[in-house]
Amino acid sequence: MRPITQLARRFVRLEIDIWVSLARALARRPDIAAGTPIRYAGAVSAFFWAFLVVSAVEIPAVHLIIPWPPVQLVALILGVWGLLWMAGMLAAHHMYPHVLTDELLRIRSLRRVALDLPVADIRAVRTDLRAYDGAKSLQLTGPGETTLAVIVGSSTNIRVDLTEPRTFHTPHGDFTVGTVAFWADDPRAALASIRTAMVTARAL
Structure with missing residues (x-):
């Protein structure tokens, strides 16, 4: 039951x-x-x-x-x-879009999934277009399942590498990963904004 x-x-x-x-x-x-x-x-x-x-x-x-x-x-x-x-x-x-502030990148999937990545903990960010099988909005991928993909339309196009693995609590379970992938409608603008926030965070 x-x-x-x-x-x-x-x-x-x-x-x-x-x-x-x-x-x-x-x-x-x-x-x-x-x-x-x-x-x-x-x-x-x-x-x-x-x-x-x-x-x-x-x-x-x-x-x-x-x-x-x-x-x-x-x-x-x-x-x-x-x-x-x-x-x-x-x-x-x-x-419920993703949201970027000077201190935090919040990656979302609709209303209940929100992964909070402190900008200071982001090591690198880049475009990385990938397609996925299955209907799950969250999937573990990569060698050793070290990447958490927040999928929209069966795809992600931005990859965020963290300085060290973090544990994210979601309605689908807890995930400890060092990389998060997600989709942005305008990946170039998103990438530029995140990198600007990274530079600002490191200058403080």
Whole structure:
């Protein structure tokens, strides 16, 4: 029963995250606070928008095709729920970007995953485009599984090497790694900003 309970908890948490993200999007309140956002939604936005358009067309079409009112109602409820759910998932990618401050690089995956990397602990950063198999948003890769990849659209394009391994606590477990890889929509701008922050941190 324990795996079923864990799966149910993850589903409930994801459902909460989706609706909170949608509410933030409607209120135009991205979770950025102080700092420079590094966006990653562009890698998946086209997919979500395509789904939303298809769903918006499908809901009235199904309503016209099905002749039974009770079934029409169920199909309508499921269709609207699916449409709002995908809108919330798209919103989650936009409302919780990576964030860079003078002291910290926070790498995110939607609402619940946030890896805090002190800028002073970053040894090197570079572009490194890689593709991954599987649907997991967090994967251990590299020799000895020393890299934690925060994946968007099955890819990462920036690699951050730390001065020493750090342990990150996530909803998917604890990971001790010396390198973190993630996706940025504009890797050149992200790289420049991170390197500027590194120079500033070392000058202090």
